[in-house]
Amino acid sequence: MSIPGxxxxxxxxxxxTIGALGLLVRRNVLVMFMCIELMLNAANLTFVTFARMxxxxxxxxxxxxxLVVAAAEVVVGLGxxxxxxxxxxxATADDLHILKG
Amino acid sequence: MVNRETMAQYLAIFVLLALxxxxxxASLVASALLAPRKQPSAAKLAxxxxxxxxxxxxxxxxxxxxxxxxxxxxxxxxxxxxxxxFAVILxxxxxxxxxxxxxxxxxxxxxxxxxxxxxxxxxxPPKRLVEGMGSRTSxxxxxxxxxxxxxxxxxx
Amino acid sequence: MSFLGFLDGLGGPHVRDxxxxxxxxxxxxxxxxxVTAIHVPHIRYLAILPEIVMLxxxxxxxxxxxxxxxxxxxxxxxVGTVVISxxxxxxxxxxxxxxxxxGPFTTVAGAVVTDGFSALIAILASTAxxxxxxxxxxxxxxxxxxxxEFHVLAMVSASGAMIMGQANDLIVIFLGLEIMSxxxxxxxxxxxxxxTSGEAALxxxxxxxxxxxxxxxxIALTYGATGGTNLAHLTSYxxxxxxxxxxxxxxxxxxxxxxxxxxxxxxxFHMWTPDVYQGAPSPVTGxxxxxxxxxxxxxxxxxxxxxxxTLRPDWRPIVYVIAIVTLVVGAGLAVVQRxxxxxxxxxxxxxxxxxxxxxxxxxxxxxxxxxxYVFTYSFMVIGSFAVVTLLGRxxxxxxxxAGYRALARRQPVLALAFAVLLLAQAGVPFTTGFLAKLQVxxxxxxxxxxxxxxxxxxxxxxxxxxxxxxxxxxxxxxRPRWVPPGREIVFDPIVGPQASTAARExxxxxxxxxxxxxxxxxxxxxxxxxxxxTVPRTLAELRLWSGSERTVAVVERLNADLLIDREAEAVxxxxxxxxxRVPPAAIVAIGICIAVTVVFGIVPGPLVDFTHHSxxxxxx
Numbered sequence: 001m002s003i004p005g006x007x008x009x010x011x012x013x014x015x016x017t018i019g020a021l022g023l024l025v026r027r028n029v030l031v032m033f034m035c036i037e038l039m040l041n042a043a044n045l046t047f048v049t050f051a052r053m054x055x056x057x058x059x060x061x062x063x064x065x066x067l068v069v070a071a072a073e074v075v076v077g078l079g080x081x082x083x084x085x086x087x088x089x090x091a092t093a094d095d096l097h098i099l100k101g
Numbered sequence: 102m103v104n105r106e107t108m109a110q111y112l113a114i115f116v117l118l119a120l121x122x123x124x125x126x127a128s129l130v131a132s133a134l135l136a137p138r139k140q141p142s143a144a145k146l147a148x149x150x151x152x153x154x155x156x157x158x159x160x161x162x163x164x165x166x167x168x169x170x171x172x173x174x175x176x177x178x179x180x181x182x183x184x185x186x187f188a189v190i191l192x193x194x195x196x197x198x199x200x201x202x203x204x205x206x207x208x209x210x211x212x213x214x215x216x217x218x219x220x221x222x223x224x225x226p227p228k229r230l231v232e233g234m235g236s237r238t239s240x241x242x243x244x245x246x247x248x249x250x251x252x253x254x255x256x257x
Numbered sequence: 258m259s260f261l262g263f264l265d266g267l268g269g270p271h272v273r274d275x276x277x278x279x280x281x282x283x284x285x286x287x288x289x290x291x292v293t294a295i296h297v298p299h300i301r302y303l304a305i306l307p308e309i310v311m312l313x314x315x316x317x318x319x320x321x322x323x324x325x326x327x328x329x330x331x332x333x334x335x336v337g338t339v340v341i342s343x344x345x346x347x348x349x350x351x352x353x354x355x356x357x358x359x360g361p362f363t364t365v366a367g368a369v370v371t372d373g374f375s376a377l378i379a380i381l382a383s384t385a386x387x388x389x390x391x392x393x394x395x396x397x398x399x400x401x402x403x404x405x406e407f408h409v410l411a412m413v414s415a416s417g418a419m420i421m422g423q424a425n426d427l428i429v430i431f432l433g434l435e436i437m438s439x440x441x442x443x444x445x446x447x448x449x450x451x452x453t454s455g456e457a458a459l460x461x462x463x464x465x466x467x468x469x470x471x472x473x474x475x476i477a478l479t480y481g482a483t484g485g486t487n488l489a490h491l492t493s494y495x496x497x498x499x500x501x502x503x504x505x506x507x508x509x510x511x512x513x514x515x516x517x518x519x520x521x522x523x524x525x526f527h528m529w530t531p532d533v534y535q536g537a538p539s540p541v542t543g544x545x546x547x548x549x550x551x552x553x554x555x556x557x558x559x560x561x562x563x564x565x566x567t568l569r570p571d572w573r574p575i576v577y578v579i580a581i582v583t584l585v586v587g588a589g590l591a592v593v594q595r596x597x598x599x600x601x602x603x604x605x606x607x608x609x610x611x612x613x614x615x616x617x618x619x620x621x622x623x624x625x626x627x628x629x630y631v632f633t634y635s636f637m638v639i640g641s642f643a644v645v646t647l648l649g650r651x652x653x654x655x656x657x658x659a660g661y662r663a664l665a666r667r668q669p670v671l672a673l674a675f676a677v678l679l680l681a682q683a684g685v686p687f688t689t690g691f692l693a694k695l696q697v698x699x700x701x702x703x704x705x706x707x708x709x710x711x712x713x714x715x716x717x718x719x720x721x722x723x724x725x726x727x728x729x730x731x732x733x734x735x736r737p738r739w740v741p742p743g744r745e746i747v748f749d750p751i752v753g754p755q756a757s758t759a760a761r762e763x764x765x766x767x768x769x770x771x772x773x774x775x776x777x778x779x780x781x782x783x784x785x786x787x788x789x790x791t792v793p794r795t796l797a798e799l800r801l802w803s804g805s806e807r808t809v810a811v812v813e814r815l816n817a818d819l820l821i822d823r824e825a826e827a828v829x830x831x832x833x834x835x836x837x838r839v840p841p842a843a844i845v846a847i848g849i850c851i852a853v854t855v856v857f858g859i860v861p862g863p864l865v866d867f868t869h870h871s872x873x874x875x876x877x
Contacts, residue, residue, distance in 0.1 A: 071175055
């Protein structure tokens with residue numbers, strides 16, 4: 001007996017929601033990055049679960065692409081953060097207040 | 102009830118977890134044992150030695166190079182993920198697969214060349230300043246210090 | 258001369274050995290392949306050649322720039338980029354002609370499609386790249402950030418938009434989206450001299466990757482509900498299975514719509530747009546507006562109209578509401594903006610609302626109108642931001658609308674160009690903007706959503722106001738100068754006494770400033786003796802004189818309006834009486850934009866036919 005697929009789907013949905021809420025609530029940029037990663041990996045988990053349920057290898061192949069894209073994205077994000085916060089001590093989104101209106 | 106066979110799948114994960122904990126603990130113990138004990142005195146930690154007591158904390162040194170290397174590592178590390186499925190079916194893909202991977206490697210190589218030519222991987226004291234900053238003179242330094250002070254005032 | 262001899266001449270025995278080794282490896286792989294060859298999808302390389310040229314050109318440019326021992330000159334980079342995007346555009350045109358003759362087809366195991374639609378997007382993306390290379394050339398020289406990065410990243414981004422146009426699989430759409438977006442995040446952060454550039458990039462990045470994550474989750478749910486990500490598979494599956502009440506599929510579709518909504522800046526997913534458009538370097542903003550909208554709407558139209566076509570009753574009401582909110586918010590908030598780039602950002606949101614009208618119509622006519630809109634808008638927005646780029650002085654600042662007053666007297670040609678482009682965006686007849694708006698509204702009225710058409714026309718009227726305001730302002734003579742130059746600091750009655758007291762106590766500091774009557778002193782009787790205090794002229798002198806950051810801040814705030822006037826004068830005088838220098842490349846770019854906008858506005862036939870045929874050639 002194995003764990004039913006729907007459990008994984010529910011777990012993925014919960015992870016995705018945590019990530020989305022965290023992104024909206026947290027102010028630290030690095031924590032926001034982690035939340036984005038959490039959302040992407042929730043999607044990955046969904047892909048793998050569906051691939052298993054549908055007996056289709058395609059869903060698992062997708063995970064490779066999403067992983068690489070996520071890594072590329074986070075590296076670019078970190079690069080931007082490093083460029084901005086080089087002379088600052090904290091990395092909070094509230095410091096970014098020049099552009100508004 | 103979840104049977105034994107299902108649980109056995111997770112054995113590897115538990116082993117990895119245990120190894121991770123052991124490694125983390127070992128690193129902490131090793132650094133505690135091997136690190137120099139003597140704490141520097143308050144005078145040594147002060148930024149100036151000529152008697153001026155700073156009114157506020159100086160900004161932390163921010164070693165960008167470490168972050169840079171780490172980020173470059175992540176991106177090149179994750180590219181390797183494409184090579185694993187390729188390696189598994191290398192022979193079945195015939196020439197097509199090899200050519201595709203060579204193209205892929207060439208693109209990654211160009212990115213690597215770009216990094217090297219920009220000095221992103223050269224360790225040690227930087228030979229060239231960051232582009233856009235220009236050569237550093239006392240005037241520009243004063244300017245930058247002034248800019249930093251006014252921006253921190255605005256934030257406060 | 259034999260091949261191996263040629264190699265010897267090229268790089269000596271090492272290169273030769275390397276190549277021989279490679280050939281041996283190739284041969285051995287080929288020999289071993291006899292085991293069980295798996296099916297490799299057939300690839301028609303001609304179908305993806307525009308992307309290959311664009312991406313390969315970017316890699317080549319980067320490689321050359323990395324390997325040359327001297328920095329590659331800006332002109333070389335720009336010419337290279339123009340040649341590459343020109344080649345890509347030529348190939349896309351050739352594809353269009355080919356598809357028109359032989360019909361659309363799919364390749365790479367159905368993951369990529371070549372039809373009129375994809376060819377149009379490829380033409381659009383490569384043209385946008387060409388124009389941006391021309392605009393960016395002068396900008397990069399002025400800002401001193403010369404280097405191949407701008408052009409390379411822009412080409413990568415353009416190829417991403419092309420991939421989105423050609424994608425016939427949700428995963429390929431996602432990859433195209435990410436190739437386009439990640440390059441745009443970096444482009445937004447390109448100017449290290451502007452603090453706002455980094456801030457804009459970070460905001461764009463966080464919200465962009467948020468939308469990407471939502472998009473991927475949408476793909477995952479769609480995959481789970483239908484068993485595949487290929488659009489052709491989706492179409493056939495949905496037409497044979499009545500799935501309209503499937504919660505997973507509807508959730509997936511909704512998340513896809515949200516993801517696209519972020520990319521094309523539809524309300525309520527538009528929050529990033531004004532900040533990013535204002536903060537990003539001006540040529541990047543124009544490029545971003547054109548490319549992101551082209552790629553986003555290409556994929557959005559293809560997925561929703563052709564694949565989710567059977568689910569029209571489910572998504573049309575959602576798009577209806579999004580379109581209305583987008584139109585109203587975009588036009589309404591653009592009116593109150595004081596920064597030109599910010600105003601154009603809200604106007605781009607308004608334009609996105611118009612394109613959504615074409616989607617809401619959800620038929621061939623609507624798609625054709627939406628394509629026409631995206632195509633013509635790209636030229637208008639790149640041209641507009643090209644003018645804004647030129648007028649922004651070194652450092653890419655001074656984009657205040659007040660600074661555009663009386664521009665016509667100083668730079669008549671540039672002012673005329675900007676006026677034409679703004680009027681086109683407003684939808685004035687004899688420009689492509691008018692036809693674009695007319696077509697989407699007609700399509701949506703024909704599709705029995707007439708109220709949406711009325712809202713669109715109302716928002717166009719509001720939009721006309723803020724476009725005309727700038728256009729008229731450029732031809733309005735400047736206000737009489739009532740602040741003497743260099744005397745911008747005036748004292749408020751409240752601040753005056755404090756400053757005066759400080760002056761009495763620490764008069765040693767203010768020794769250099771000449772004695773003068775404080776304007777504030779005459780208003781307040783209590784400062785009779787302060788009236789003869791020395792008055793600093795500039796903020797720096799005030800800071801030195803009062804020693805209080807708070808005083809400086811208060812004065813700064815009180816003079817906010819005054820500073821705007823000063824800004825206006827500074828822009829008008831060209832920062833010290835200079836007119837801005839207009840590089841020839843930028844003239845060419847703006848000229849092309851205006852030519853397309855006006856010529857096809859007066860002679861609408863060819864362009865309307867072009868988009869119409871592109872839609873008819875859409876592979877379903």
